Amino acid sequence: MSNADWAARGEQVFIGTYSRFPAAMVKGRGCRLWDDDGREYLDFLAGIAVCSLGHCHPAVTRAVCEQAQELMHVSNLFHTKPQIRLAELLCANTFADKVFMANSGAEANEAAIKLARIHSGAGRYEIISLSGSFHGRTLATVAATGQPKFHQGFEPLPKGFVHARFGDPAEVEQLINEKTCAILCEPVQGESGVRPLDREYLQAIRAMC
Template sequence: MNNSEWIERGEQVLIHTYRRFPAAMVRGEGCRLWDENGKEYLDFLSGIAVCVLGHCQPEVTRAIRNQAGELVHVSNLFYTRPQIELAELLVRNSFADRVFFANSGAEANEAAIKLARIYSAPGKYEIISLLGSFHGRTLAAVAATGQPHFHRGFEPMPEGFINAEFGDLQALEALISPQTCAILCEPIQGESGVRPLSQDYLQGIRALCDRHGLLLIFDEVQTGLGRTGTLFAHEQLGVTPDIMTLAKALGSGLPLSAMLTTEKIAAAFTPGTHAATFGGNPVSCAAGVVVLRQLLAPGFLEAVRDTGAYFMAELQGLAEKFPQFASGARGRGLLLGLTLTEKGIAHGAEIVNRMFERGLIINFTGNQVLRFVPPLIVTRNDIDTLIRELEAVFAELA
């Protein structure tokens, strides 16, 4: 069967919650995908910042196969070797003492929200997040998300979530009340247009939390696990959270997320207060162990930083060459965005579609930025190919 036949079948049975590319993908290897028609694509989206080691990385694949042949699921009424090994790696290489496993970024953020509330004093339940933020699709995570269009049609939103103006520390402090228990933010807002929070701003938020007795929650679902050139983005900023959430890259494509925190805060969760039937599944955790070990291998994260710096410079050069379409580049490591001008924004979706026709996968996010989140193994040659094709598309539009 070809792409068209599979698409036609999918259109008959799938709920239309996605705007899908007109392709049915059948195979992946490294930074490349192939569709049902045999067409090859260079993937600068990596499953939306998921496949950090590339598609079907051999060691990850081997770990999945081996674990699936031994034990797939037993529930969290038992201990399993892969879950413990992964938790040990996360604790050993972070600020945290304890880990809770779930299946998605939204679930990890739900766990963080519940933990912040149950840990805090009675009556302290409000969580302040930032305008432009994105924290997931479950109802509490949507309520915390500072983008009103995600709320439409699902009102009334759960109580206890307030959005502060992005970058304005005084405005944020003015929202703190006796009911506030935590501040939740992403070190870089990915879905609203790759918007980094400055070091001064994040340090200011940390100081506010300390002064008012609040918990600081970092949503590192997209920024964590090597994406920005360090294991966690906050390591570059000199700010340590009280709670951190991870997902996307953690399972290398299998459903897996984690909430990390300190011994003191974790003690507020006792048996029965929270759970996830499939959280910390042995097969997913076996993949996660390989991911962590690869990311922590000597030179890996340094290579991400070097490649990211090269990519950033190339994007900046592209913006200078086509100022009618792009105004500059922003981001860290290999979470990068090309910011578009008003004219570029008008062509945002078209640029993505033209690149797809040329065999390159990118996306347009926040209605302002072309976002690039390739596998962390992406090469300079791959980047050169992307820049060359993007130049060609801009030239056509010009």
């Protein structure tokens, strides 16, 4: 079967949530991918940053195979040694004292929104995010996303989200009021092109918090 054949089969069974390229990837090594027609690609996406060590990195492949032979999944109702070790590494090498294991960026952002609201007290629920941002595909993270095209068809969206112009700390400051509980931003926006926020901007909004 060709790429076109696989793409046609996929369109018959997948909901059209994402626009997919008409190629069926069958192999990856390092920063390269191969499709079912044998075409080779230099992969600049890295699985949308999931495969940051490259495809089929020997150490990752070995660790996955070894763990799969011992234990796959028991849910968060139980402790597992690899999960505890990972949490310890994250706490030791980041700002965090504790971690929340999530399955996606949207789930992580949902948790951040809930944490900000629950710890800010009554009446403080509003979150400021930036124009051009992308924070996920759940209803709350769609509302936080600063791109109207992602809002279309999902109205009414959850309330409590406002958007400031990208790169304008003065506008963020103007939007802060007695209802504000958090500022949500990406240091580098991806969905709107690779748009980094400069250090001075990030320091300015950090000082506002």
